[in-house]
Amino acid sequence: MTDLDDAYANMPYIPGGADYPARWAEAAAAYRDEAMMVQVGYGPGVRRQIDLFLPMGGQKGLIIFVHGGYWMKFSPQDFSHLARGAVEAGWVVAMPGYDLAPEMRIEQITGLIAMAVAELARRFSGPIRLVGHSAGGHLVARMLAPGMLPEEVASRIEKVVPISPVSDLAPLLRTSMNATLRLDAAEAGRESPVHQPVPGVPVQVWVGAEERPVFLEQARGLAEAWACPLTVEPGRHHFDVIEGLEAESPLLAAVIA
Numbered sequence: 001m002t003d004l005d006d007a008y009a010n011m012p013y014i015p016g017g018a019d020y021p022a023r024w025a026e027a028a029a030a031y032r033d034e035a036m037m038v039q040v041g042y043g044p045g046v047r048r049q050i051d052l053f054l055p056m057g058g059q060k061g062l063i064i065f066v067h068g069g070y071w072m073k074f075s076p077q078d079f080s081h082l083a084r085g086a087v088e089a090g091w092v093v094a095m096p097g098y099d100l101a102p103e104m105r106i107e108q109i110t111g112l113i114a115m116a117v118a119e120l121a122r123r124f125s126g127p128i129r130l131v132g133h134s135a136g137g138h139l140v141a142r143m144l145a146p147g148m149l150p151e152e153v154a155s156r157i158e159k160v161v162p163i164s165p166v167s168d169l170a171p172l173l174r175t176s177m178n179a180t181l182r183l184d185a186a187e188a189g190r191e192s193p194v195h196q197p198v199p200g201v202p203v204q205v206w207v208g209a210e211e212r213p214v215f216l217e218q219a220r221g222l223a224e225a226w227a228c229p230l231t232v233e234p235g236r237h238h239f240d241v242i243e244g245l246e247a248e249s250p251l252l253a254a255v256i257a
């Protein structure tokens with residue numbers, strides 16, 4: 001144990017926390033059974049696949065959701081059900097997979113997400129919105145770094161909603177997770193969205209009021225660094241803060257409005 005392990009642990013502080021991953025996988029599989037889904041690859045290997053959920057009728061644009069799990073856990077197939085709200089509102093929802101730590105360093109994962117976003121931009125026209133949770137919130141925030149995406153892709157990004165993002169990676173150097181993440185101070189600095197220039201696109205940071213204090217700080221830190229709005233949603237913790245994406249909710253409204 002290191003001094004910040006407990007601060008960054010979510011599961012032990014969430015009632016029934018250990019049951020969430022199995023419930024996510026089950027809800028995700030049930031949604032895939034009824035959804036119109038196709039997969040496209042953006043690189044070699046089973047993880048470089050994007051699940052695409054298609055709405056009936058016209059398309060308002062593309063929403064890319066990047067899942068979390070401290071860059072070392074889960075796949076898009078654990079979170080398919082989160083596409084429902086935006087799909088029913090007429091958006092295409094894309095969920096890219098990515099190779100995980102320790103095989104990948106965080107900066108390589110950032111590069112994979114940039115590749116996935118560029119691939120999606122080639123395949124769809126129209127506006128693109130980015131949503132990510134936790135480590136995925138970090139990854140979507142990273143897409144706004146100068147030069148991360150080709151200009152013709154960057155110019156189509158209309159809005160970004162980082163949910164409970166990790167925005168300053170430096171504290172992770174002091175967690176046992178870093179045995180897997182293998183961050184050093186230099187990479188932690190380069191990979192921290194709080195150190196990026198203020199982006200030119202609207203960003204709305206979202207976090208649950210019942211989250212661990214460090215996640216409230218991480219969210220506030222990003223909203224302050226980027227001078228963008230922060231919503232602290234009452235009654236939500238790190239695991240149920242994403243549930244609003246499943247149906248009409250304040251979070252879904254923030255994403256699709």
Ligand SMILES: N[C@@H](CC(=O)c1ccccc1NC=O)C(=O)O
Nearest residue numbers: 008009010011068069070134135
């Ligand atoms: N084992 C981790 C899991 C976790 O934090 C997490 C789980 C699902 C989605 C995002 C997460 N956190 C950051 O990416 C914990 O509870 O501390």
